Amino acid sequence: MNKPTVAVIFGSRSAEHDVSIVTALASVIKPLELSKQYNVVPVYIAKDGRWFSDPKLKDIQLFSSGAIDEFMRKSKPVALEFGKGLKLIQSGGMRNRSTTIDIVFPATHGTYGEDGTLMGVLEMANVPFVGCDVAASAIAMDKVLSKQQAIANNILTPKFVYFTRHDFARQNGSLLNKIEKDLQYPLFVKPAHLGSSIGITRVMNRNELENAIEVALHYDSKALVEEGVSNLIEVTQPIIGNDNPQLAHLEQPLTQAEDFFDFDTKYMKGGKKGKGGAKTDSRGAQGYSKIPADLPTDLYEKAQSIAVEVYRAVGCSGIARIDMLIDSKSGQVYFNEINPMPGSLYSHNWNKAGVSNINLVTRLVELAIEKHAEKQKIATTFSTNYLKQF
Amino acid sequence: MNAKKIVVDGLLTNYVQAGAGRTILLLHGWGDSAAGLQDLQKKLSESYEVIAVDLPGFGSTQTPGSIWKLNDYAQFVSSFLGKLDINPYAILGHSNGGAIAIHGVSSGLLYAEKLVLLASAGIRDEHKGRKNILRVVAKGAKALTAPLPRNMQDKIKRKAYQAIGSDLFVAEHLQETFKNIVTADVRKDAANVVVPTLLIYGDADTATPVRYGKIFEAAMPYSHLEVVKGAGHFVHIDQKDAVYASIQRFLQ
Numbered sequence: 001m002n003k004p005t006v007a008v009i010f011g012s013r014s015a016e017h018d019v020s021i022v023t024a025l026a027s028v029i030k031p032l033e034l035s036k037q038y039n040v041v042p043v044y045i046a047k048d049g050r051w052f053s054d055p056k057l058k059d060i061q062l063f064s065s066g067a068i069d070e071f072m073r074k075s076k077p078v079a080l081e082f083g084k085g086l087k088l089i090q091s092g093g094m095r096n097r098s099t100t101i102d103i104v105f106p107a108t109h110g111t112y113g114e115d116g117t118l119m120g121v122l123e124m125a126n127v128p129f130v131g132c133d134v135a136a137s138a139i140a141m142d143k144v145l146s147k148q149q150a151i152a153n154n155i156l157t158p159k160f161v162y163f164t165r166h167d168f169a170r171q172n173g174s175l176l177n178k179i180e181k182d183l184q185y186p187l188f189v190k191p192a193h194l195g196s197s198i199g200i201t202r203v204m205n206r207n208e209l210e211n212a213i214e215v216a217l218h219y220d221s222k223a224l225v226e227e228g229v230s231n232l233i234e235v236t237q238p239i240i241g242n243d244n245p246q247l248a249h250l251e252q253p254l255t256q257a258e259d260f261f262d263f264d265t266k267y268m269k270g271g272k273k274g275k276g277g278a279k280t281d282s283r284g285a286q287g288y289s290k291i292p293a294d295l296p297t298d299l300y301e302k303a304q305s306i307a308v309e310v311y312r313a314v315g316c317s318g319i320a321r322i323d324m325l326i327d328s329k330s331g332q333v334y335f336n337e338i339n340p341m342p343g344s345l346y347s348h349n350w351n352k353a354g355v356s357n358i359n360l361v362t363r364l365v366e367l368a369i370e371k372h373a374e375k376q377k378i379a380t381t382f383s384t385n386y387l388k389q390f
Numbered sequence: 391m392n393a394k395k396i397v398v399d400g401l402l403t404n405y406v407q408a409g410a411g412r413t414i415l416l417l418h419g420w421g422d423s424a425a426g427l428q429d430l431q432k433k434l435s436e437s438y439e440v441i442a443v444d445l446p447g448f449g450s451t452q453t454p455g456s457i458w459k460l461n462d463y464a465q466f467v468s469s470f471l472g473k474l475d476i477n478p479y480a481i482l483g484h485s486n487g488g489a490i491a492i493h494g495v496s497s498g499l500l501y502a503e504k505l506v507l508l509a510s511a512g513i514r515d516e517h518k519g520r521k522n523i524l525r526v527v528a529k530g531a532k533a534l535t536a537p538l539p540r541n542m543q544d545k546i547k548r549k550a551y552q553a554i555g556s557d558l559f560v561a562e563h564l565q566e567t568f569k570n571i572v573t574a575d576v577r578k579d580a581a582n583v584v585v586p587t588l589l590i591y592g593d594a595d596t597a598t599p600v601r602y603g604k605i606f607e608a609a610m611p612y613s614h615l616e617v618v619k620g621a622g623h624f625v626h627i628d629q630k631d632a633v634y635a636s637i638q639r640f641l642q
Contacts, residue, residue, distance in 0.1 A: 201395070215396060218402045
C-alpha cells in the first residue's frame, strides 16, 4: 500500500514567517520522515504569498544561507486544486505534474495561516488537517475574542479595554481617560492578533500608554490594553487532542514580574517561550523554564483544569497551548492567551512528558484523520423542492 | 540597555535607552544602526541617560516611504525627541549622524547644549574629479554588461561599487536617498552651530579624513578638534578608551 502523503505548509505573510520555517523543518518534517509512515511534501508560502513545493525546501540551509531568493527566482510556484480533495499542480514543459495531498500539517504562525485563513482553504478542499479549525483558530488568534470567549465561560482573565484604529483616531483623549479610569497601572498594550510578544509594551503612565497604543496600532487595526497581574507567575499548558484533551506538563517560563521579554529575547536569544529557541539554542525554552511548573499541587491542578476549560471553550482540536497568569498570593488563575500552533509544537515539553517528537507528529496526524472522519458524518447537502417553484 | 519602539511621523521606530541623568542622543552613520554605538552607549550610560535611535531605513526602524534628504532625517530626529519629550543635553553623531546633527542644530530643528561629532561627514565635494571619472566608467560598464542577465549585471555592479569603496550598496533599499545624502554639504550649516562642539577624527580615516575635521573646526566658532592616532572611520571602535575619555572630559 502506498504511504499517505502529508503536506507540511509553512512560512506565509506573517511577522512570524521565519519562526514557522524552523517549526516546520525541525519539529514537523524531520520527525514525520523518521516515522517512515508518510511521504512528506514541504509547501512553502513566501513572504509575498506565492506557494512553492520542492524537496529542496526541506533543507534549513536553503533558508539560512539566503539561497531561497535564488530558488524562488528559478522555480515556478505551485497552483492548488481543491474541488475534490487537495492537489498541488506544478506546471511543467509539456504537461502539469499533480500531487494529491492526503493530509495537511499546517505549521504556520500568526497571520495568513495560524489565524484560520489557511484552514478555510483546507476545509474547502475537504482534506484532513492538523490543528484547530477555522473558527477556533480565528478566535484563538484574536486576543479580544478569546478573552470574551473565556469570560462567557466564567473563566477569569485580566481586565481589559479594546478598541480599533478608527476608535483611537476619533476619540484618542476620551479613550485614554476611559482606560485610566477602568484599569490600573502597570498596563500591557497589545495588538489584538499578533503572537510572539510583537508590539506588546508594558507601560506605567499616560505618555507611555499613548505611545504604546500607537505602536500596537501600527501592527494591527485592533488593540487591547490589559491590567497586569500582581505576584505574577506565568505558566503555559501544551495540549493535544480532539474531544479528549491530553496534557503535557504545566510549564513555567522563568521571568520576573518586572521583566518583560520582547521578540529578540524570546527568539533570537532562545528565551523563555522560545518558539525557535527550543531547537536552535540549547539554552532555549528548557533553559528558561521549569517543567513541570514549581507550584503547590492544588494550584498546579487548578491551572491545568482551567487550560482544558479554555481549550474546550474556544473549540480547539488537534493542538494548542494555553498561557495563564497566576497571582501567587491570591491563588487566582487568569487566562492570558491561546496559541493554536505552538512554536516547534512545544516538543521539548512533550518529550519530558514521555511523548517523543515522532509520536507527537504521528499522533497529531491521527487526530486530524479522526476529526475529518467525524466531520464526514455530518450531512451537508439536502434534496429539496425549493427550486421547483421557480 | 532597553530596546523600545515608538511611532514617529508614521514610522515604527526602534531605539535603545540606557542609564539615567542628563540625556545624550546618539545618531549613527549611514549603513550602521544604534547597535554600532552600543559600547559607547554602555560606557556613557554610567553617568548619563543615553538614547540611541535606529534612523529610518536602518536597524529595526521602518524605511521611509519616499526618497529622503538630509533635512528629512533632521526633521525625523526632531519629531522623535518631541515624542519622547526629551531636550537632550548633548547630541553625538557619527559620520552621517554628524551631518544630520550639524544640519539639525544649524536649522533650529534640533537643540542641544553640546555637540560631539565623531568622524563627521558633510564635506561632500572633495572627490568631485574622481566622481566624474567614475560616472563615465560606470556608464561604459553599464553598456558592456547590458547583454548579461539582470542578476549577473547586479552582481558585477555590486562588486564594482565595493571595489571603489562606495556605500551605494550598503543600504540598497535607500539608494536614491543615499544619493541625496552624499551630495548634501553642511559646511554652511556648520558656521551656524554656536554650541560647544567636540570634533574627533581618526588619523587613518580615509572616508572622512582629518582634513574634514579641520574644515569644520575652522567653520564652527566654539569647536575643538581632536585627532586620534591609529583610528579609522569607526574611531569610537578603533580607539575606544581614548575616544571615550575625550567625550567624558568634554561633557563634564
